[in-house]
Amino acid sequence: MIAIIECSEHSSKTFPYDFHWQKACLPIVDKPNIVRVLNQLFDNGFSEENIYIVLGHRKDQVKATLKKFPKLNYVERSNGLKCSYESIANVIDSDVLLYNAGSVITDNDIQKFFSSKEKNKVFTIEKTDSSTNHIGVNVVQGLVENFYGHPREHYVTNIVPGLYQLELETFKMALNSDLGFEKNNSGAMPPQTFFIENGLNGTLLEKKIYAIENDKEVFQLNFPWDLLNANEYYVSELCGNIDGDIIGENSSIDPSARINGNVQIGNNTVVGKNVAINGSVIIGDNVLIDNGAILEGNNYIGDGTYIKDYAKIGDHTVIGKDNKIGHNAEMKGVTMKGVSAIHYSEIFGIVGTYVDIAAACVAGILRFNDTEQPQKIEGKIYSGKNTNAVFLGDFTRTGIGNIFLPGCKVGANCAVSPGLIVNENIEHHKIAFQEQSIVKKYWGPEKYGW
Structure with a gap:
């Protein structure tokens, strides 16, 4: 055949x-x-x-x-x-x-x-x-x-x-x-x-x-949400099949780390001080997880990644190779190779290859009426599991303080200006910024009674 x-x-x-x-x-x-x-x-x-x-x-x-x-x-x-x-x-x-x-x-x-x-x-x-x-x-x-x-x-x-x-x-x-x-x-x-x-x-x-x-x-x-759903399913299957701890060569777990599950760790990997792992996880080679990082379980961490400084990885999450996640950043979903989110932020969805998540970026995922987020694609309406997630294309840069509303998608090779509220899709190869008017008025000591 x-x-x-x-x-x-x-x-x-x-x-x-x-x-x-x-x-x-x-x-x-x-x-x-x-x-x-x-x-x-x-x-x-x-x-x-x-x-x-x-x-x-x-x-x-x-x-x-x-x-x-x-x-x-x-x-x-x-x-x-x-x-x-x-x-x-x-x-x-x-x-x-x-x-x-x-x-x-x-x-x-x-x-x-x-x-x-x-x-x-x-x-x-x-x-x-x-x-x-x-x-x-x-x-x-x-x-x-x-x-x-x-x-x-x-x-x-x-x-x-x-x-x-x-x-x-x-x-x-x-x-x-x-x-x-x-x-x-x-x-x-x-x-x-x-x-x-x-x-x-x-x-x-x-x-x-x-x-x-x-x-x-x-x-x-x-x-895109089909990719997110598939990864959630398969990372849970893989982590569910871990039978006992497996620790690779030249790898270590600090005594202060709290681990409530089975872990499979590759070679040359360090799980450092005050790390919390709340379920079974698979961690690749040459990974550093340190200084209070939290893994919620059913996680896969790709080779060459670091997660530290109280960063949090949500459950059923796949982190790609060579990621940098730190300083209170929260990630849930899927990140591809080379993603950086080293300042406080909160993202749920898929983050494409080598995307830079700037400080204070937030993904909104719930509608006020708690209904599924509809997606209009080529004239037809779709909704279902994880249609409310945010989807960021490859080689895209976000700006400080971006807010992504539920279900928004940003294309590949894009730049999003600081402070922008992304409430609609942004096509490939676009820079998106808001028009802003500034009101200036006099201010001085007199305003304080001097």
Whole structure:
């Protein structure tokens, strides 16, 4: 069997992580998801030579991420995904696994999928979100009846995240399909692009396609909060699997530190004076946690990071490599590589690569009526878990005293002026500042009665 991994899509819905990132490379607990996908395939008998990577948006990032795997096959998406699949189909003679690397699937569910004996099958997930946001499938007694594009709720039983195993004949039949999506509810408006599910609908008269449903949670990285939700889930899973303390070489824990959980610590790492750890944590190599820092538990701390001077890391938080967090800064969510927040601040959400958090920056995350924060993206309203978080794009600088209102997003390569209240999204490559009028009046000793 050969595997085709889809790593080509560009979607502005992932803003602000659509400019510098191929979403397949976005980190899940400090590991690019495409690397997770490859490791799952290797664990289930695939070799590099039998894996094809479909490239498109940020293709150089994908290749750089996968440079340790020199025998992979690359196919560029020059004339659409369908042409890429056709070029692969013309040179192979075995069954096909299709895997969209923008989906985050647990190792257990992947093993369940491979352990089933059916040759034509689709991995499906239980509906936990509106089916109008997804490609759906109607499953009857374990068999696919039809795939639908963004249907109303009663049309489908499950959602598909983009994992298929197909006989070569079935795969080639599916490629003989038109663009768009033929199975819709009335009033739908599908785009004129290729969907493998639309092609598979055309095979169902001759082929049976079995449905394998998920046991664990599945995430599709369609929006920035999906990345936050996935990291919260996986860091909790990893920390929950720590069985006892593991301390690396040349690492130490000061006797004054208070640890209420299991810790896994890498090499050359110091947990210093008066540190409080209130749950299980994973700490990388060459890390310094010192002088009253607080880790609330279910935390991952990346290599080369320091956290000190009474900084606080919230629960279910992933801190990336080479971060600097100090002096009463509070961080909760996900930070990527090189983030700096060394003065008092409070941020909840995702902080992109090498973002500088200035002093006294605050993220507001609660609406006065305690309802979910709606997000309007490409004309459609979305809301759900962590849509209220703040999302700061890569290589962006904040200003002293910025206030970010719930759900606001700042693009990549931006600068935000001191004192600005950010109450709307800021596009990539923008400097944002407020127009300010200053009133000046005389003041002197007379005002004090002299």
